[in-house]
Amino acid sequence: xxxxxxxxxxxxxxxxxxxxxxxxxxxxxxxxxxxxFGMMNIINFAHGAFFMLGAFVAWLIxxxxxxxxxxxxxxxxxxxxxxxFWGALIVAPLIVAAFAxxxxxxxxxxxxxxDPHLGLLLTxxxxxxxxxxMRNAFGSTGNPYPVPPQLRGGFxxxxxxxxxxxxxxVVAAFVICLGTWLVIEKTPIGxxxxxxxxxxxxxxxxxxxxxxxxxxTYAGGIxxxxxxxxxxxxxxxxxxxxxxxxxxxxxxxxxxxGMGSIMGSIATGFGLGIVEGLTKVFYxxxxxxxxxxxxxxxxxxxxxxxxxxxx
Amino acid sequence: xxAIEMSGTALGALRKQRSRKGSWALRMAILTAVVAVAPLLLxxxxxxxxxxxxxxxxxxxxxxxxxxxxxxxxxxxxxxGSYISAWTAKEWGLTPELAVLAGGLVGTAxxxxxxxxxxxxxxxxxxxxxxxxxxxxxxxxxxxPFAGGEDGIQHVPRGRxxxxxxxxxxxxxxxxCAVVFLLGFAVxxxxxxxxxxxxxxxxxxxxxxxASLGYDTAHYKLIAFIVSATFSAMAGGVKALAFGIATLxxxxxxxxxxxxxxxxxxxxxxxxxxxxxxxxxxxxxQYLARFGSWVTVIQGLIFIFCVLAFRTGIVGEFNRWHGxxxxxxxxxxxxxxxxxxxxxxxxxxxxx
Numbered sequence: 001x002x003x004x005x006x007x008x009x010x011x012x013x014x015x016x017x018x019x020x021x022x023x024x025x026x027x028x029x030x031x032x033x034x035x036x037f038g039m040m041n042i043i044n045f046a047h048g049a050f051f052m053l054g055a056f057v058a059w060l061i062x063x064x065x066x067x068x069x070x071x072x073x074x075x076x077x078x079x080x081x082x083x084x085f086w087g088a089l090i091v092a093p094l095i096v097a098a099f100a101x102x103x104x105x106x107x108x109x110x111x112x113x114x115d116p117h118l119g120l121l122l123t124x125x126x127x128x129x130x131x132x133x134m135r136n137a138f139g140s141t142g143n144p145y146p147v148p149p150q151l152r153g154g155f156x157x158x159x160x161x162x163x164x165x166x167x168x169x170v171v172a173a174f175v176i177c178l179g180t181w182l183v184i185e186k187t188p189i190g191x192x193x194x195x196x197x198x199x200x201x202x203x204x205x206x207x208x209x210x211x212x213x214x215x216x217t218y219a220g221g222i223x224x225x226x227x228x229x230x231x232x233x234x235x236x237x238x239x240x241x242x243x244x245x246x247x248x249x250x251x252x253x254x255x256x257x258g259m260g261s262i263m264g265s266i267a268t269g270f271g272l273g274i275v276e277g278l279t280k281v282f283y284x285x286x287x288x289x290x291x292x293x294x295x296x297x298x299x300x301x302x303x304x305x306x307x308x309x310x311x
Numbered sequence: 312x313x314a315i316e317m318s319g320t321a322l323g324a325l326r327k328q329r330s331r332k333g334s335w336a337l338r339m340a341i342l343t344a345v346v347a348v349a350p351l352l353l354x355x356x357x358x359x360x361x362x363x364x365x366x367x368x369x370x371x372x373x374x375x376x377x378x379x380x381x382x383x384x385x386x387x388x389x390x391x392g393s394y395i396s397a398w399t400a401k402e403w404g405l406t407p408e409l410a411v412l413a414g415g416l417v418g419t420a421x422x423x424x425x426x427x428x429x430x431x432x433x434x435x436x437x438x439x440x441x442x443x444x445x446x447x448x449x450x451x452x453x454x455x456p457f458a459g460g461e462d463g464i465q466h467v468p469r470g471r472x473x474x475x476x477x478x479x480x481x482x483x484x485x486x487x488c489a490v491v492f493l494l495g496f497a498v499x500x501x502x503x504x505x506x507x508x509x510x511x512x513x514x515x516x517x518x519x520x521x522a523s524l525g526y527d528t529a530h531y532k533l534i535a536f537i538v539s540a541t542f543s544a545m546a547g548g549v550k551a552l553a554f555g556i557a558t559l560x561x562x563x564x565x566x567x568x569x570x571x572x573x574x575x576x577x578x579x580x581x582x583x584x585x586x587x588x589x590x591x592x593x594x595x596x597q598y599l600a601r602f603g604s605w606v607t608v609i610q611g612l613i614f615i616f617c618v619l620a621f622r623t624g625i626v627g628e629f630n631r632w633h634g635x636x637x638x639x640x641x642x643x644x645x646x647x648x649x650x651x652x653x654x655x656x657x658x659x660x661x662x663x
Contacts, residue, residue, distance in 0.1 A: 043435045110619055116435045117381045118618050121575065124568060125614025132608035245446075248564065252443040255436060285454060292447040296428050299440065303431040 010160040015277040021166055021235065023273020024173030025051075027266045028228035029250040031180055032221035034259045038197045039217040040112065042119030047250065048243025049130040050222045053096045054229025055238045056134060058088035059145050061095075067138075085148035089172075089230050096226035097219040104218050112214075127247075134240040142237025169231045176227060177266045180220075184262060193217060252295045258308015268306060335504060338582065339497055346489045355481040356553075361593045362485075362492040363550040368573045368585030369499050370542035375571075376580030377503050378535045379515030380430075381438045384445025385543050385570050387425070388418045390562025391448060392544025393551035397464040398457055400552060407470045407487060411548040418544020419537055421448075426536030430529055433518065442564065449562045463558030467551060484553050491549050495542045500582060502538060511535055543570075565607075572610060575617045578624025587625050 029047055036044050060067065061083040065076045083091055103126065111118045147165045154163035184190035196203045196210050204210045229243075236242055257268030272291050280287040298306060349358050367389055374380045392414035400410040429440045452458045459465070471477050472487055502508055513521035514528050522528045551557040560566065569592070577588020599606050617624070623631065 037435075043439065107615065107619065117438070118622070120381065120383070120435060120438055121571065121614060122618040124571075125611040125618065128568070128607050128611030128614065130611075132605065132611060136604050136608070244564075248442055248446045251439040252446075255432070255439055255443065288450045289447045292443050295440070295443055299428050299431050 012278070012281050013160050015281045016274060017160075017162060017166060017170075017277075018280075019274040019277020020170045020270065021273070022276060023270035024170050025228045025232060025246065025269075026250055026253045026273050027177050027269025028173050028224050028231075029246065030253045030257065030269050031177060031262065031265045032224035033250060033254055034257075034262070034265050035180075035184070035224075036218055036221040037254075037259055039193065039214055040108075040119070041116050042108070042111075042123065043116070043251075044221070045120055045123035045247065046127040046130065047123075047221075047225050048245075048247030049127040050096055050100060050225040050243070051229040051232070051246060052134065052240060052243035053099070053130065054092050054226030055145070055233040055242060056138075056229075056240075057092040057095050057226070058085070058230045058233050059143055059238045061091065062088055062145070063143075066143075085230075085234070089227065092230050093223040093226035096229075097223045100222040101215060101219050104215055108218070109211075109215075127244075131240050131244065138240060140240060142239035142242075144237050145233035147234045165234055169235065172231060173228065174266075174270075176224065180224065181262045181266070249291055252291050254305075256291075256295050256298045256305055258302075258305020260305070260307045260309040264305075264307025335500060338500065339493070342496065342583075342586075343493060346493065350482060350485055355485040357593070357597065359481070359485055359488045359553045360550070361590050362488045363546050363553070364570070364573060364593055365586040365589035366492045366495045366549070367543050367546035367570050368577065368589045369496055370539045370546065371570045372574050372579060372581075372585045373499050373502065373542075374535055374539040375574065376584070377508060377515060378511040378532060379518075380532060380536070381435075381571075382429075382441040382536075382539075383438045383564075383567050383571065384425070384441035384443070384448075385539075386562055386564060386566035387441075387445035387448040388421060388540040388543035389547035389550075389566060389570070390452065390557075390559075391421060392418050392547030393557040393561045394452060394458055394464065394547075395544070396548030397467040397551040397557035400470055401464060401467050405470070407472055407552050410470070410552060411491060411545050414548030414551075415541050415545040418547075419541045421544070422537040422540025423533070425540070426533045430532045430536065442567065445562075445564065445567055449559070449564070452559060452562045458557075458559075461559065463556055464551075465556050467555045467557065469552055469555065488549055488553060491545060495545060496586075499538070499542065502535075503582070507531070507534075568610075572614060572617075574624075576613065576621075576624055578626035578628070578630075581624065581626040581630065584624050584626040591625065 029051060033044060033047055036042065036047075062085065064082055068076055107126070108119070108122065111122060147163075151163075151165040151168050154161050154166075184193060192203065192208055193213060196208065196213055200210050232242070253269055253272055254265075256272065257264050259265070272294065275294065276287060276290055279290040286293070302308075346362070367385070371382065371385050374382055394414075395417045396410040396414035399405040399413045400407065405413060425441065425444050428444065429437055432440060453460065457464075469477075469479055469484060472483075476483060503511075510521060510526050510531050513524075513526070514531060518528050547557075547561055550561070573588035573592045574585050575588070576591055577586065578584030596606065599609060602609070621628070
C-alpha cells in the first residue's frame with residue numbers, strides 16, 4: 001500500500017465514512033427492490049422517486065411555514081403542528097407507503113402475472129410523473145433540511161472530525177436493515193412471505209390472503225426507500241431529482257449482489273458504498289463509474305451475482 | 312403460452328411468411344413514396360428529427376420487438392454515435408456519409424462489448440444491466456475532454472456529401488437523412504424477415520425451447536444487439552450533423568426512455584410501428600413545447616396509459632382492427648392457424 005503514504009489518512013477515513021453513508025442508502029434501497037421483486041416479479045423503477053418523496057414529505061411536514069406562503073401569502077399553521085425529524089422518520093415513510101399502496105391498488109395490480117417488462121415500463125412512467133410533478137411544484141433547486149438539534153456537532157476522533165448525524169444515519173440504516181432481515185427470516189409473517197415468494201398458488205390454497213400480502217410487501221419495500229429518503233434529507237439537500245441517479249446505481253448494486261439473500265443485499269450495498277468512497281480518494285475520475293465497472297466484472301465471472309441463485 | 316400453442320403460431324407465422332413474398336419490396340416502395348412526399352407537407356427540419364428518431368426506434372424495436380430483449384440503455388449508442396460523427400466531421404473534416412459511418416462503427420464496437428456483458432442475464436436483469444452500462448457511457452461523455460463536457464460539441468459543419476453536394480440546404484440534408492433512414496429500415500426489415508429473424512422470434516417466445524432445437528441463442532442475441540446498436544449510433548450521427556451539435560442530452564437516460572416510449576406508442580414488434588411512434592411523439596413534443604416542464608409528466612402518463620390499456624400501440628391496434636375486418640369479409644379457410652389470444656407480451660405479430 002504505497003498509495004497510503006502519499007494520501008493523508010484523514011482523507012481516506014473521511015471518504016470511508018461518506019462511503020458508509022452512501023452504502024447505507026444503497027443497502028436500504030436494494031433491499032426494498034429485492035423484497036418487491038421477490039414477491040411481485042416487478043422491478044420498481046419508481047423506487048428512487050419514493051426515496052425522494054420520503055425526503056420531501058419530511059421537509060413538507062417539518063417546515064410547513066416555508067412553503068404554505070407560496071400557495072397564498074399569509075397562509076400559515078401554528079409552529080407546534082410542524083413535525084420534527086424524529087416524528088418524520090416514523091410518519092413520512094407511512095405517508096409515502098400509503099400513497100404507494102394507493103398506486104398499487106389502482107395501477108400496478110392490473111399487470112400482475114403479465115410480462116415483467118411491463119412492470120418496468122409502468123413504474124418508469126410513474127417515476128416520470130412523480131418527479132415531474134414535484135419539479136413543477138417545488139422547482140429544481142434543493143431545500144436544506146437542518147440536522148436535528150440532538151445530533152448537531154460531532155466528535156474529534158484524533159485524526160478526523162466525524163459529525164454525529166452521519167454516524168447516526170449509518171447506524172440507523174443498519175438497524176433498519178437488520179430489522180427487515182429479522183422480520184423476514186424469523187417471524188411467522190416472514191415465513192409466509194417467503195413461502196408466497198416460492199409458490200403463491202400453494203400459499204393461497206392454505207387460506208393465506210396472498211393479494212393483501214403482496215400489497216403489504218410493496219408498502220414495506222417503499223417504506224424502506226422513504227425511510228432512506230428521510231435519513232438522507234439532512235445530508236443532501238431535498239430536491240426532486242435526488243432519487244434519479246440513485247436508482248440507476250441501486251440497479252447495478254442489485255445486479256452485483258444478485259437477489260438471493262437479504263444479508264447479501266445489505267453486505268453488497270455497504271461494501272459498494274465503501275469501494276466508491278475509496279475510489280474518490282485514489283482515482284476521483286472513476287468514482288462515478290466504479291460501481292458499474294464492478295458490475296461488468298461480476299457479470300462476466302458470476303452472472304447470477306455474488307449472492308444470487310440461478311432463477 | 313404452452314408449447315403446443317407456440318408451435319401453432321410458429322407454423323402460422325411461417326405460412327404467412329411464404330404467402331407474403333414480395334411484401335418487402337411493396338413496403339419499401341410505400342415508405343419511400345411517403346418519405347418523398349412528406350417535405351411537400353411538413354418542414355424539412357421537423358422531418359429530419361422524425362427520421363432520425365424513427366431509425367433509432369426501428370433499431371431499438373429489432374431488439375425488443377423481435378428478440379424480446381428490453382434495453383433501457385440505448386441512449387448510449389445514439390449519443391455516442393452523435394458524438395463520434397460530430398467530432399470526426401468537425402476535427403477531421405470527414406464528409407457526412409463517412410462521419411455517420413464512423414459513428415455507426417463505434418456503435419458496432421460498443422454493441423459488441425455491451426451485448427457480450429448484457430446477454431448473460433435475461434429479462435428484467437438485462438434491462439437493468441443495459442441501463443447501468445449506459446450510465447457509465449454518460450459519465451464518460453461528461454468527463455472526456457473530446458466531448459466538451461456540459462457544452463457538448465457545437466458548430467458541427469454539415470459538410471459536402473461525397474465531397475460534392477453541400478448539405479447546408481435543409482432539403483438536401485433531409486434527402487441525405489431519408490437515404491440513411493431507408494437503408495437502415497431496409498436492412499432491419501430484411502433481418503426480421505429472414506431465417507435469422509425467425510430464430511430471434513423463437514427466442515422471444517421461448518428461449519429455452521429455441522435452444523433445445525440446437526440454436527446457440529446467445530450468439531443470435533448478440534448479433535441482434537450489435538445490429539441494433541449500429542443503426543442507433545448512425546441515427547444519432549445523422550441527427551448531430553443535421554442540427555450541428557452533439558450534447559449530453561443524447562446520452563442521457565431520458566433518451567433511452569424516449570425511444571422505449573416511441574416504440575411502445577407506435578407498436579412494439581410491428582414493422583411500421585416505430586416510424587409512426589417517432590412521428591407522433593416528435594409532433595407532440597413540438598406541440599407541447601410551450602408547456603415546458605410538464606412534458607415529462609405527460610410522457611409518464613402516456614407510458615402508464617400504454618402499459619395499462621394500449622399495449623400493442625397504434626400500428627398493433629390498426630392491425631387488429633384490420634384483421635377483424637378481413638375476417639368478417641372472408642371467413643377463415645379451414646386449416647388456417649387458429650386465432651389465439653394475445654400473449655402477455657403482446658407482440659402484435661409481424662404484420663406491417
